Amino acid sequence: MTTEPIHLEVRSITKSFYGVAAIDSVDFDLRGGEIHGLLGENGAGKSTLCSVLSGLYRPDSGSVSIDGHELQFRSPQDAASAGIGMVYQHFRLVDSFTVAQNIVLGLRKGQRPKSIRQVETMVSDLADEYGLHVDPTAPIWQLSVGEQQRVEILKQLFRGAKILILDEPTAVLAPQETDRLFEAVETMVAKEHAVVLVSHKMAETMANTDRITVLQRGRNAGSVRTGDTGPADVARMMFGDAKAAERTTIAGPDEVGDPVLTLSNVSVLADKGMTAVDDVSLTVRRGEVVGIAGVAGNGQRELQEAIAGLRPTTSGTIDINGTDCTSTGPKGTMRAGLAYVPEDRLGVGLAPGLPLEHNIALKNHDRAPHSRKGILSTSSIEETTNRLVEDFDVRGNRKGMRVSLMSGGNLQKAILARELTEAHDVLLAAAPTRGLDMAAAAAVRTHIINERADDRGVLVFSEDLDEVIHMSDVVLVMFKGRIVGRFVRDEIDVDRIGLLMTGSQDEEAPADASEASIVLADRVDNERPAAETPPSTIAGAAS
């Protein structure tokens, strides 16, 4: 054991995928004895950085060094032997094995104690030492999620990790379990371990870290001592400079038309039966782009699916262009005039194993001119496909090739081509540019914004705040299944949006936001034109 606390330095790491930099010249500094928050929006590069640190990816350039020695990780094993342990959000445990068996799983002969009894004793001691109590003889399937997480942490400690990277550790935990986790983290830090807390939750990061590094779009947005800063500064670092975003905003039409999509008090359940969308009301009118900003997992997906008719609502009504589509199913919403670009391109928006023609005709194959009396016209489908490929600049297709072999940008253009050329009055687009390169993203945005000029309504969901601000006439903020803020163009306040997205109130909010309860008296109702509801009336406790 070194007397000096461990010191990890990351210098100028760059890692690209298909020519797009996921992280670009990122620096990161970590010392034993500290809890270091790694913050950023979805896609900001947090996961990529962690994957580089844990040896899963090899960086294109830059260096990682520990205590001054530069290291090359060729595999997760290399990183583990350097003392870096990663605890993923999705556990990597074998359900039918016991805790002790899982902990030694994957260790080579020499690294592994001879008997499982010995392992159990060692695990037991380790658990006592760090306050990570779990029965080493219990099979994983009997354990709660919190206990399973403890097993993952113990597994890393057992392997001698001095640096623990916890990826969104609280996402799966109940509040009491969260408290216990942070107690254990404190113990580790007291023993000179370094802990990286990866999160996009402002409050818990502010409350539990010593330092925070913020990534934005793959670059360093700043590194600060937690005590020296407030949530507003951090939010600004996360979501960028408001002024810059506003400058790129596209001017909207002079006036908006009739409502084409109206949601009244809609509630929706998630797959697991919890309320995912809680009493949401909103209106989209002709000639208007309404953007919904929010961190992923706050009910956006369920709301999209409910609007599209793919998920039943538990209460409220959904009206599309004067037709009640609350329970008509996807066919009904299509007929009523909804075009839908779903979040999952492959698997929902497109049938991945089938060719482009098939996917272009996916929704209208059963109508003229694509089919008459149930018989398809392949020539009509082919013509349409060729035309749309031309018009929307979809590239990389070969006849008969499964669409999954095409790139993300071309897939998205293909979906847009299909959705926008079919008669419709309102476009629902979810994460329309996620994962696309700059050119493709710009093309997609242009297509969406052009809808407005055609006097249609657009509802766009995106985790990219800049994008939402850039495209929208009205920005709504979604947090924990509710609309917690509404901003009209010209009044957009990026700092406030950032705070609302992370569940923080505003810059006056106490750093320990987990205990702050922020109250929103009445729901946001964006039918009142240009009336911004004060964010000070937001309901719901931040976690």
Next chain:
Amino acid sequence: MQKRPRLHLRLLAALLLAFALVAAACGSDDTTESTTETDTSTEAEATTEEAEADDAEADDTETADDGADFSDLKVVMILDGSAEDGGWNTTHLNSGRKMEAAFPGMDFSYVEEIEPGQPATNAFQDAVDAGADLVIGTTFYQFDMIDVAAENPDVYFLTWAGFEPQDNVGHFTQATEDGRYMDGIVAGSLTESNIIGYPVGFPFEEVNRALNAFTLGAQEVNPDVEVRAVYLNTWFDPAIEQQAAEALANAGADVIAHEVGSQVYATVMAERGGYVIGYTNDWSDFEPEAWASSFLLDWSTYYIEQVEAILADEFVPGNSYGGLAEGWIDFAPYGPAVTDEILALIDERKQGIIDGTFDMFAGPIFDNQGNEVIPEGETIEFADRNACCMWLVDGIVGEIPAE
């Protein structure tokens, strides 16, 4: 009567065989080892080593002690199961070998594992194409070979349990009841609880007839005996058979006879200290203590008669029904518990059937519903027995399931 399970996929079986590649390849040299030894003649055993080598020319050089040369005579036997099943098909093959021995030089061959339906039709056609003079089908292949027989009037066919008349086709069915009566005598003499279990497959005439004969035999030595018939509604299912055997044993049966079925009956009876009566199988070595008796079949008399008739150009088509008198029925060695007194009685009854002095179906016979089915002074003629029985004699506990 013979039925076999068809719960295997041939190709998957072949895949497994592929893994057992070497074993299978080598195994072909000693496939005949497991040929069942019954009390067949020594000639039969002498020829069993020629299982695969049915090369007509090879036999040419060493023909005939008595000068007769039958090397122009080609006989093909078609078996629906494995020639080594130790039961139905093995019996047929052994009978065929006896026939082969009776006609020195005869080109006798067989194909096995031929499913009814198109594969069987093809096998019959193949046999004809290969120049067979006589083709023997050992299961119910009637309708699989009917067209082949019609198209090839110069070739003779024998097929088990057929009935559609054709000029060049002989049908043969065994009088199971002749053997079953003797087995009934054994069972009746051995039971102490006076309860005999008798699980069977499906309730149709031949099965019921055998069951009736068995019961009548048991009643001759033990008037109080009760035969509990259980229809399993399956041809072959050791799990169900096991349950049936145990249920019968629990109900007090100390002797189990059965129809078709697997060795589980012998196993269960051995565990319970009871006795098992086989069905055309000799299990005297398998569970010697529990073993009581079983009738066996021997088709060689019939085969030889037909070959002789063909050679003499005197072939008579139509059905042959044969039992003890015709030499079609034989018996496995009796178990140690069977007394000499009973053996003597059995010999007497056998002789009586052969002489025509004993008729098991002589009236009056009552069914188990209390009806007189065969009045005093009447019987079922041997030739008409095939149509019997859709009733069960008094003393059988059990009913033919409703239609």
Next chain:
Amino acid sequence: MTSLIRVEPRGHAGSWVRFGVPALALLFALALGGGILAIAGNNPFEAYRTMFDASLNGWSAMSRTLALATPLILTGLAAAVAFQMRVYNIGGEGQLYLGAIAASWVGLYLPETTPMVLMLGAMLIAGALAGAFWALLAAIPKAYFNADEIITTLMLNFVALSLMNYLIFGSQSFWRDPRRPVPGGKRLPENAILPSLSGRLHFGIIIAVVAAVVLWWILRRTSWGFQIRTIGDSPRAASYAGMSVKLKTLGVLAVSGALAAIAGVSEVSGVSKGLEPRAIATEIGFTGIIIAVVARSNPLGVVPVAVFLAAIATAGSRLQSIGIAVEVVFLLQGLIFLTVTAGEFFVSNRVRFERTAEAEQPGDSSPTTELPAGAT
């Protein structure tokens, strides 16, 4: 550093791969089989010559092969149409029995003088409906309660077998011929028998081939088929596009059951000419599943695969008659079929050896590909 074997679908197989690989596989199988035959003491050349003569050489051999292939094509199609939607109908066997039962009932019930076209038409329709009904018994719980169709269709096979056995062996039913010493079905009248085309080859082969073409056309050229294929590829994309997965589940299983049942009609009317359980219950339905898998659920692929399988099977008794032990015959048959179909795997997939650390490849087709992680 470890090496990985990675299997990935080929986007497109060149003609060399398409024809060369199966040809090589066949040669390989023949060489391996030849070795086995030699070890077993048989002449491989004589054996292959016999196989060829028995199943492919000349019209009479071909007609035997095609006759055997007829029901296999139909049950292969039955499995294939369900697989197109990733519904696993393992119940072709039982649906085939139901088809045979219903068709033989119609054939025996209608007056013998009924014109052949009407008689056979009625038998086909009745058989198809019975098979569809039997399949729906599994389809309805699948569509509405998400009951696993693999289990239900499989169990219904046993019920169907028991039913058929009961009708012939267990009761004096309408189907059973009372004259017979061993229970069996009544013979169908002349007009209820599919006409022979050549020797054992009957009109059923035309029904089977037409069914394959029609099914291919339906799957490729109708909106129903379009939806089946969409659901098969991605049920979520299908729901997104407003397709009713439930109704299609019912429809596709009904069609699948009807096709398997037509195999039963063809067997009962063209081959056994009466309800003969032992000639009908010969695993034609199960074999159809293998055929559909090998044909990759393509109806037009089912035909050659079924014929190939039938050609191998047809030669069986002839091989025995030249003195090859039955075990060796089965081994040889299985070996050839499996090797050639395994070759098919290499036509449609590419196998690559690579190192884990450099596991990067173009396209987002593979789930193992690294992606800029979206959700942190």
